[in-house]
Amino acid sequence: MSFSDKILAWYHENKRDLPWRETLDPYKIWLSEIILQQTRVAQGMPYYFRFVDAFPTVRDLANAEEEQVLKLWQGLGYYSRARNLHAAAKMVVQDYNGVFPTSYEELLKLKGIGDYTASAISSICFNEPQAVVDGNVYRVLSRYFGVDIPINSSEGIKYFKQLAQEMLPPINIGDYNQGIMEFGAIQCTPKNPNCEMCPIADGCLALAKGTIKNLPVKVGKTKVKKRYFNYLVPISITEAGDKITQLRQRKGKGIWQNLWEFPLLETENEAELDQIEKSYGEILNLKGKPQMSLYNKEFIVHKLSHQHLHTKFWIVEEVIELQEGIAVSDLKKYPVPVLIAEFMKTFKF
């Protein structure tokens, strides 16, 4: 049996029942692929259901407000995926009359679709012979063929795409692509792979040489930057008796684009009360000096891949001057980072 035959056979026996495996609708396959980028199946699953439910067709998604798309995406991270998803839906409606393009080349033109996703959709839905190369495939191939070229070098990216391409079966491309990924996720795992009961242990070069634990090779260090966030949480009561606060939308570059947060003062180091007092009038556009208190004595440390956000929430109460605000009861409508969502959940307005 060939490599691909073994993978296909293993997949046939071991594939999980996943909701996006019950359809060949390219829209739904696309949704699942975007959601699963850098995301575990268990984490992405509920998001897949809520998106299919809210937007049954690509037209429904295209017609939605970005705000709603981001709100549904809240908590999943890498929010450019949600913005690109929305933009791509609009492209499909406008440029392709609402019908998903069927070829790798055309799919590649859509926002948020790169080599992996174009290969996945074109192979799964249209049986185009394009090999998917995701983290699982890098791992399986690097071990089986004993390749120590760094998977995140340009040489490695090119090398593994070609190698994966050469391993494609003549038919059942989509199943094979899903099979090798599933194999990497379940059998040939990053740590403690199940080599004892592996259907391709025979030809596995890394297993023979004892280099499993060294593969795949990845270069580059992840240096974590420390940042200090001070959120100013203004609270005011309107004449009608409604409690209001303020949110602002993050714009430009950086994290959490287009998500909402409380007015923010970022500092070079830990900020104390006196430093905040100097700035909050300007940030909140206030003339007076309302009472302010620190909500959390210890930093709330919110960890992103490359940043640790050391956060303090400063409560600014009874801001009579507060002009424009949003009702506290409306806060849940806004897409916010998990850091903000957690605060809203625990803070009693």
Added chain:
DNA sequence: AAGGCGGGGCG
């Protein structure tokens, strides 16, 4: 070619 972009789970 390198850096930025989330949040969560696991050993």
Added chain:
DNA sequence: CGCCCAGCCTT
């Protein structure tokens, strides 16, 4: 605590 997850985009 470090690594990894059905990657992509920008510079």
